[in-house]
Amino acid sequence: MRRCLLSLALCLPLHAAASQSLVVCTEASPEGFDIVQYTAATTADASSETVFDRLVQFAPGSTRLQPGLAESWSISDDGLVYELQLRKDVKFHATPWFTPSRAFNADDVLWSFQRQLDPNHPWHKLSPRGFPYAESMALGQLIERTEKLDEHRVRFTLKHPEAPFLADLAMGFASIYSAEYADQLLKAGKPEQLNREPVGTGPFVFERYRKDAQIRFRANPDYWQGKPAIDKLLFAITPDPNVRVQQLKAGACQVAVYPRPTDIAALRQDPALNVLELDSLLVAYVGINTRHPPLDDVRVRQAINLAVDTRAYLRAQYGEGNASIAVAPYPATLLGFNDKLNPWPFDPEQARRLLAEAGHKEGFKLSIWTRPGGGPTNPNPGIGAQMLQADLAAIGIKAEIRVYEWGELIKRAKNGEHDLVFMGWAGDNGDPDNFLTPNLSCAAAKSGENQAGWCDKAFDGLIREARKVTDPARRAELYRQALAIFHEQAPWIPLAHPKQFAALRKGVEGFQLSPLGSNNFSRVRVLP
Incomplete structure (x- = not known):
């Protein structure tokens, strides 16, 4: 008898991979299905990409x-x-x-x-x-x-x-x-x-949802682009990336989204699986809440950036070659990236000097917020938070780690309750503005979506002007100026631009990774 691997009230038989159904092991519950209220990729997958x-x-x-x-x-x-x-x-x-x-x-x-x-x-x-x-x-x-x-x-x-x-x-x-x-x-x-x-009007019709367990859809027979090849689509909500891989190998799901980058080499060795890889529009970062003293002091924020061994973080979280170090809020492939900017060096001594200059020679206390499970921008939240905690301790900052379920984390961070919070962003439209305005504008600070609570008038003016300009060269120059301000003011700890991965059982055809970080299954076929 096969042992059930899921701890989420869902155990699917091996024959679930029938030709007219698709089971996807996904990382988290949606925040809801009214997509205009939310920004998480898992919520988009369950609503805007399906319904x-x-x-x-x-x-x-x-x-x-x-x-x-x-x-x-x-x-x-x-x-x-x-x-x-x-x-x-x-x-x-x-x-x-x-x-x-x-x-x-x-x-x-x-x-x-x-x-x-x-x-x-x-x-x-x-x-x-x-x-x-x-x-x-x-x-x-x-x-x-x-x-x-x-x-x-x-x-x-x-x-x-x-x-x-x-x-x-x-x-x-x-x-x-x-x-x-x-x-x-x-x-x-x-x-x-x-x-x-x-x-x-989308490709799939919502049927039912069991929180933290599963979401069920059926194909829309009247879809204007043609009925999807799969009759049934089921999202098996599986926060633990180890369980997602186990379920995939056992045949309980045919697609596992957001596998840990450190697992990719082993997954590629499995003859029953295909691994997809894409240079996506992703950024992983830690938001520094500038509304909370002493984080409102730019010297303190710069000291925190100097204290973090970002390269060690990338090796531990993503493995070799699966992510590039972040300097700015968006990858170098987008318009207006400022290639004159360099990553913050790992320099605890200079960090301590800046803290002393800011009046915090003995350090201070703060909180680090993260989530359970893991996804493409934060594959192992526990390890990441512990590494940040240790780096800060080395310059005298005592940090308490707090773990919140994803929906609760987002809600509390929007209210500005955190000090430091691990976050990630997937570009929604391929334009630099989509990284800057929703995450770093003054309007976003007012709404709470800007987790840094950072409102810099010069930065804000540049990105607003860049939205109005249609000439690409002029837009690029405005963005380069804005990124220079971002780097100097340090409202984030920029961490990484991760690659995106998905693991599929052989026989799944038609699925394409999106550089925008979303997952759409309307063109997927499952061979018998």
Whole structure:
């Protein structure tokens, strides 16, 4: 008899890898299914990549834009007006809790955006988490009007040009909801169901969710891009990367996302598995809460950066060749990377001098926040936190490690309760702005999404100007200036730009890693 390897109330038989089903071992529970409230990649995988579609989408495995629910668009010469022609006859999901009476149209687009942007919209105040992307990207100050021209045409009018706007429309927060379903929930007094029982136009229909155990979907038979090849999709929530690998080898799942980089060499030796690898748009970092003294002193933040042996951290967490050392908030492959910047050296002696200069010769106490389990930007949270703790102790800073479940960590960090917090970010649209504005802008500091709570007026002005400029050379120069300020002010401990991996059982075809860090299974086939 086969021994069950899962400790999460889920034990799947070996024959679960039937040709019409796919089981994915994933790293964490979603925060919810109303994607506009959240930013975690696991939440995107369970909602925007399965249940929902957007007006514009990224070509599989790339950052190239292509039509989505909008089949075409035009942009005015001044860059202020975007008109989009919507697809016709796109159906919303029919579920036990909702039966649509009409196809997708312009009303759904207006509802999806005005809900986030209009304080007077009946749904605007019904989001317990707010709208982190819309708030941190200051979309309310960007979009002047969203208009319905007819049933299948919409117009966005901007207050100023925004270079990444079209790419922004392909991000998860721009997912299109059913206005009819929302009206039904509001009339029934059950708006919270939008986050529990999602309805979209995407490739998979949500069926049910058992917290910390599994999420079940079925193929959308009416999907506008064609019914997926797999009839059933199941996410087996498996925070422990060791268990994910065990389940994959046992055949209880056919895909294991986010394996530990240090396990990759061994996985490649298994003849039953294929390992995918991609240079993704990822950054791992520790956010330094500049709202908490003495972390509001730039000398203290610089001392912390000098105290960390980043190269030793990379070797322990990722192994050889599986990550590059981070200098800036985004990888060197993106526009405007400042190649004149160097990683902080490992210099505890200079760190102690800076602490003494700042009046902390005897050190001080702080907290290090991390999560259980592990993912692509933090493969082994326990080891990483202990290494940081030891490095800080060497310069007189006594650090207490606190471990929180992912959803709780995000909520508390947004409230600014932490001192240092291990975080990661996957670029959502291939534009530098997506790393800077959501994570480091003054608007993001106000909303709480900027875990450093850092608001530098010069930095903020540069990135706002870069969004308005369409000339790539000018944008690049503005970003280089902004990155120089970031480096000098040190609101983060930049750690690594990890590669992305996934391990698949042989017979799984059509799955592509995305440089944006998300996982989409709509084109996957499982051979018998």
